[in-house]
Amino acid sequence: MSAFTKKAIRETFLTLLRKKPVSRITIREIVEECGINRNTFYYHYQDLPQLIEEIITDETERVINQCNNISSIEECVEVVVNELMRNKIPILHLHQSSVSSRIFYEQYLRKVCVHFTESFLKITLSETEISEVDRNTLTHFYQCTCFGYLIEWLDGGMKTDVLADFHRLCELKQNISLEDLHKTYGKKSDT
Numbered sequence: 001m002s003a004f005t006k007k008a009i010r011e012t013f014l015t016l017l018r019k020k021p022v023s024r025i026t027i028r029e030i031v032e033e034c035g036i037n038r039n040t041f042y043y044h045y046q047d048l049p050q051l052i053e054e055i056i057t058d059e060t061e062r063v064i065n066q067c068n069n070i071s072s073i074e075e076c077v078e079v080v081v082n083e084l085m086r087n088k089i090p091i092l093h094l095h096q097s098s099v100s101s102r103i104f105y106e107q108y109l110r111k112v113c114v115h116f117t118e119s120f121l122k123i124t125l126s127e128t129e130i131s132e133v134d135r136n137t138l139t140h141f142y143q144c145t146c147f148g149y150l151i152e153w154l155d156g157g158m159k160t161d162v163l164a165d166f167h168r169l170c171e172l173k174q175n176i177s178l179e180d181l182h183k184t185y186g187k188k189s190d191t
Helices: 001-018 027-034 039-043 048-064 071-084 087-093 101-126 132-157 162-174 179-187
Strands: none
Touching: 001 027, 001 039, 001 048, 027 039, 039 087, 048 071, 048 101, 048 162, 071 087, 071 101, 071 162, 087 101, 087 132, 101 132, 132 162
């Protein structure tokens, strides 16, 4: 019965989150929708932030466990974007919530980006002689790139085609060097 009640609380919260921001969801509303009393809610969760943390943690682990063989940085971003789009309204409501909820949510988004980029680089660099320092530098670069793109996209309300932008960035980055840029775009004049 306890697992059933926790599931009902979580599903009710997510249903409400699809309709309105976190700041407008109350424990009273959750318990009324579930048909339970407040003590039952507090038996399972200390407060609303703990409920949110558990949901985000579980969803993060689910996504990570589903995708262990990422073969490109584009695939990393694609997996995350598809998951975010699958839950667009609740994600935007979380992203636009209070500072503490948003920081917590962003930590888990970063965790997903870290996992996917490490998985990608593990596969990509498996046959490459690369120092640990250089591997860590590349990992950090890709994590920051993925995370930055996603946060900017979320800040903009998930309205742009972030995948098309990111695919184009990857195309540009493949052989990018100052010399290649000069050949492709011409050298900037000094005037």
